[in-house]
Amino acid sequence: MRRGLMLLLLFLPALAWGPKGHKAIVQYAIWNLPEGELKSLLTGWEEELKDASLDPDRRRNRVPGEAHRHFFSAELYEPWPFPSFPMTLAEARSRFGEATLEKAGVLPWAIEESYRSLVRAFRAGEKAAILRAAGDLAHYLGDAHQPLHTTLDFDGQSWLNGGIHALFESTLLDAYFDERADYRPRPARVVDEGALALAFAVIREDYPLVRTLNEELWKVKRLYSEFDRRYYQALWRGLFGEIARVQLRRAGGRLASLYLTAWREAGR
Numbered sequence: 001m002r003r004g005l006m007l008l009l010l011f012l013p014a015l016a017w018g019p020k021g022h023k024a025i026v027q028y029a030i031w032n033l034p035e036g037e038l039k040s041l042l043t044g045w046e047e048e049l050k051d052a053s054l055d056p057d058r059r060r061n062r063v064p065g066e067a068h069r070h071f072f073s074a075e076l077y078e079p080w081p082f083p084s085f086p087m088t089l090a091e092a093r094s095r096f097g098e099a100t101l102e103k104a105g106v107l108p109w110a111i112e113e114s115y116r117s118l119v120r121a122f123r124a125g126e127k128a129a130i131l132r133a134a135g136d137l138a139h140y141l142g143d144a145h146q147p148l149h150t151t152l153d154f155d156g157q158s159w160l161n162g163g164i165h166a167l168f169e170s171t172l173l174d175a176y177f178d179e180r181a182d183y184r185p186r187p188a189r190v191v192d193e194g195a196l197a198l199a200f201a202v203i204r205e206d207y208p209l210v211r212t213l214n215e216e217l218w219k220v221k222r223l224y225s226e227f228d229r230r231y232y233q234a235l236w237r238g239l240f241g242e243i244a245r246v247q248l249r250r251a252g253g254r255l256a257s258l259y260l261t262a263w264r265e266a267g268r
Ligand SMILES: [Zn+2]
Pocket: 015, 016, 056, 057, 070, 139, 143
């Protein structure tokens, strides 16, 4: 990769997965849905839904309160293994205060809120509202599957791994990822535990991967310079590629499950 491009990538704000990853999650969700009315509906709106899943990043810098909906710095709430994350936004607010919430992020509650909006939109049967809520839910759930969105150490700062965030979520995907080649079905299920409990479970599942990614980057940095093509190839063929593919598939499976659950809850 050219030096100029690499430097540019380092200074982009963290967008989680970039457009390629977010769109793949929507694609996987549609593929994972059981045959029926919901699958036909979303298949018909596939391109619009993929585009809607990028909207939360587009409005990130202009809508007040949006920026901190994309991440959750888990350590600011409690130490690993996070046994008692506050379960409602009201509870979190009273325990930690608004300033901490803004710093630590409110991603799990953004997932829950989008899910509730989707139930209402399915009930009303309005296309624009469905696309907005389904796109938001796809986006935030996707962000939750990017392990570096679950930590204060979001860009490998404490590991001296600055740049790891964009490298993992977009540089490598743009260069190597092919959603068709990497798809494996994860059939949708009804999410009995609810969207919020699912979101917290995702955070707990992701968090240990922060260390794995940082250790792996050091392993590869000892072998190649970042201006050597083999550096990127080694990362993609190794754990970076594997974790990215697994996380995108998990997100696509869970998104299908939340779509299906919202559809049922709306009585459709
Ligand atoms: Zn985002």
